[in-house]
Amino acid sequence: MIDLREILDLEILLVFAKYTVLLTVKMMLMSLITAFYRMKKKAFANPEDAGSLGKGDAAKKFVRTDPDVERLRRCHLNDIENILPFILIGFFYSISGVSLATATLHYRIFFASRIFHTIAYLVPLPQPCRALAWFTGYLVTFSMVYKLLVHVLSIS
Amino acid sequence: MIDLREILDLEILLVFAKYTVLLTVKMMLMSLITAFYRMKKKAFANPEDAGSLGKGDAAKKFVRTDPDVERLRRCHLNDIENILPFILIGFFYSISGVSLATATLHYRIFFASRIFHTIAYLVPLPQPCRALAWFTGYLVTFSMVYKLLVHVLSIS
Amino acid sequence: MIDLREILDLEILLVFAKYTVLLTVKMMLMSLITAFYRMKKKAFANPEDAGSLGKGDAAKKFVRTDPDVERLRRCHLNDIENILPFILIGFFYSISGVSLATATLHYRIFFASRIFHTIAYLVPLPQPCRALAWFTGYLVTFSMVYKLLVHVLSIS
Numbered sequence: 001m002i003d004l005r006e007i008l009d010l011e012i013l014l015v016f017a018k019y020t021v022l023l024t025v026k027m028m029l030m031s032l033i034t035a036f037y038r039m040k041k042k043a044f045a046n047p048e049d050a051g052s053l054g055k056g057d058a059a060k061k062f063v064r065t066d067p068d069v070e071r072l073r074r075c076h077l078n079d080i081e082n083i084l085p086f087i088l089i090g091f092f093y094s095i096s097g098v099s100l101a102t103a104t105l106h107y108r109i110f111f112a113s114r115i116f117h118t119i120a121y122l123v124p125l126p127q128p129c130r131a132l133a134w135f136t137g138y139l140v141t142f143s144m145v146y147k148l149l150v151h152v153l154s155i156s
Numbered sequence: 157m158i159d160l161r162e163i164l165d166l167e168i169l170l171v172f173a174k175y176t177v178l179l180t181v182k183m184m185l186m187s188l189i190t191a192f193y194r195m196k197k198k199a200f201a202n203p204e205d206a207g208s209l210g211k212g213d214a215a216k217k218f219v220r221t222d223p224d225v226e227r228l229r230r231c232h233l234n235d236i237e238n239i240l241p242f243i244l245i246g247f248f249y250s251i252s253g254v255s256l257a258t259a260t261l262h263y264r265i266f267f268a269s270r271i272f273h274t275i276a277y278l279v280p281l282p283q284p285c286r287a288l289a290w291f292t293g294y295l296v297t298f299s300m301v302y303k304l305l306v307h308v309l310s311i312s
Numbered sequence: 313m314i315d316l317r318e319i320l321d322l323e324i325l326l327v328f329a330k331y332t333v334l335l336t337v338k339m340m341l342m343s344l345i346t347a348f349y350r351m352k353k354k355a356f357a358n359p360e361d362a363g364s365l366g367k368g369d370a371a372k373k374f375v376r377t378d379p380d381v382e383r384l385r386r387c388h389l390n391d392i393e394n395i396l397p398f399i400l401i402g403f404f405y406s407i408s409g410v411s412l413a414t415a416t417l418h419y420r421i422f423f424a425s426r427i428f429h430t431i432a433y434l435v436p437l438p439q440p441c442r443a444l445a446w447f448t449g450y451l452v453t454f455s456m457v458y459k460l461l462v463h464v465l466s467i468s
Contacts, residue, residue: 017248017304018305020244020245020248021245021248021301021304021305024241024244024245024297024301025298025301027241028237028238028241028294028297028298031237031238031294032294045230046227046230046277046280048280048281048282048283048286049283051282051283052283071358074357074358076237080236080237080240080392081339081340081343081388081392082340082343084240084244084392084396085336085339085340087244088332088336088396088399089332089333089336092329092332092333121358124358124360125360126360126363127360127361127363127364130360138340138343138344141336141340142337142340145333145336145337148329148333149330149333173404173460174461176400176401176404177401177404177457177460177461180397180400180401180453180457181454181457183393183397184393184394184397184450184453184454187393187394187450188450201386202383202386202436204436204437204438204439204442205439207438207439208439232393236392236393236396240396240400243400
């Protein structure tokens, strides 16, 4: 059996940990921005959230959707749909015996693609800016998937 | 290069595994409660789900949104947005050389904050109960992020 | 203290990595299918996405929901709600000292249940096909949770 300690390169895992932190922070900031916009636009999801703006029917009229808030929420959900798979795949990729340079390149391109995706979504930039940003990150994850499947299937 | 086995403390990882399990179970129970309320309130997302209540147009009238079901779904999505980042960050935090007491304190406060968040969301308690519960968990995750960035950046 | 290296079986971890990759790929394909259906049904979430179909008001009429697109999105969200917890729980389960045969059985049943769930959701098959597929995967995750809690609680 192959020894995990032989292929486990701590430096790659550290670099991967850094990008996991950066991507997670980026994703979690979407919650904060959404909360800020809900207050600015007075568009809440729950009657009790609008409590400071009035009671009963006065509060209820602030339970509504706002285009900017919905855009932020779609951007946040897109992060969840793409960043979480990247982190899970990336973890196994980082301990798969790949070189530090190749791994770092994958992590950097993915991170840049998600930052650009968010900018393209929130400005919003004309298409296909956002589509290309999303697809770049998607391809990076599938590049890691390809490496892993070749590696994993060759052993087990 | 630092040896991963030197900083890898199994006891912290075990405690972290316990909280991962508890938080995931809590999150997955939301699916069950939502399914239960969809049946109780007769508010389904798909025509085929209401099949037992009638055929065709009779079933279609049960394809509707219900305030209580939507509240449960928002609570579930908020769990996904907050618990999954906590677990991903927490994994690297648990192998970052932190002390068992500090790590356990982080996990416990986060877990308590999410339980209180769910209670505050579903009762619902007046604001800022839910906002404070959410923010407490958010701060715990960022406390781990801070520790990790200082640690990771000091090496790589 | 128990030595992590003694219970860490690389072969189980490799098999688990394979199922993590397969499940993540399955989940990420939902994004691609949704994007395809948004174009086919001309039902977009953002005005800029419909830019090639017209400008201004001409584009705005394609910012709408479509039953097939919404069905795909619900199926994707259900994957997120169930596959991500499975992977997080499954990781700790795979290093918990379980036998390779038992672990592989869990991974296989879960994977099959999610494939069948997607088919049942998108055809759609009459209920309780989808409900049973979902519940099978749910039970597999809770079987791993049970093993973990017994294991984790017996040590820490």
